Amino acid sequence: MPSRQLLSTLLTSLSNTRWSLTRTLRSDNPLDLNGELRGTATFTAQPSAGDWLYCEEGDMPTNVGIPMQPGLRWSKKYIWRLGQDSDRISVWFVKVASGPEEADYLFHDFDFDVDTLVPEEKSAAQKDPGEFVASPVPPLVQASDAGNETSVLNARGNHLCINDMYRTAYAFRIEPTTGQVLSWASRHVVKGPKKGQEIINRYEKGV
Template sequence: MGPHINLASNIFRSLASNPRPWVLTRTLASENPSDLHCEIRGTATFRAKETTGADGISETVYAEEGEMPSAAGNMAGLRWSRKYIWRLAPLSELSFASKTEEGEAEGQDEALSVWFAKPTKTSPGVENTVEADYVFHDLEFVDGSSDAAGSKNVPIPAPALDAGIETEIVLARGRHLCINDDYQTWYSFRVRNESSAIEVLAWASRHVVQGPKKNQDIVNMYTPGGV
């Protein structure tokens, strides 16, 4: 990826401006036998959101939904949904440890982060909306791009696409501590580089959750859906 590419803003704007849904395939694994162990499918979308009012901050609402499969036992047929806020903000918003003393991060011109969402108060007849509650993690873009599964820097490869499309892989990671539970997340974006901008063609995320009563591995694969 050329040095002229600003990763945080390009990834955010490509996802936020894409009207089509993503096909979501989630694989759930855990060392706790009472947790779900199955593959579930659904859809995910990004919807533009008004700015928060703070200078330089843009937000988009990530929303996913689907239905539990028969493999989920008595949960089969149960619909699930979840929302997060993806936020693009000035670089000063970055909180990860690798931020340099000069306030800059490799490959980033702005800070990209994922936030837990909470409902906003609305009047009767007004569509329910959400707003950022508290931060889940910052995305720290890292070196070591590779298509090879199993690379020490690629815990999960981005989904493959049809041959003939020249693509690159952009990697990022994040971390969230929730009392005694440690959430480590990796992202892998398969992108097409077009001059001074990039387009996300497919992507993946992986959450590894460890704690006194948790040892979960959650892999999400996002491939293009219909318009």
């Protein structure tokens, strides 16, 4: 498990960047959104210790499945929380209410792999590890951003929402000596009586 200090550095590093987001949507239902979305994402430290507000937004293209009206936008918000008594990160839906954003109910939480830092070639060769899903490969970065090498920090978690199982995996490409996040990615696989979806998000430093 990574140290609490490394996780705090990771979250602080995420909040220091405006991330360019590419989302790939795949669904067994042809009426669901299928295709690629592009947008941006940010993290903002909150007054509550250990909380960061994640915000994403982008324009809705017309080629992701069902017809869309031009000019529509999409957005989401979550609270990322570093546990007070554990080295685990949890992700919470945000209350739909006016005023400061507050955590509502749990989306999922995730634990980091025992092998904390994974070499590049090992990360790229992963397969689904049993009840969990394999972490996606985060975007490559320029050598000038990363020095001579990078490491990948993987994490996974599952969450049952009524009859739907959400299996989630994260991968953070970091600079090993500082813990700074250079790029990252997430993968969500949803299975249920009426659901069969995969969502892959890739985040790169915005320009």
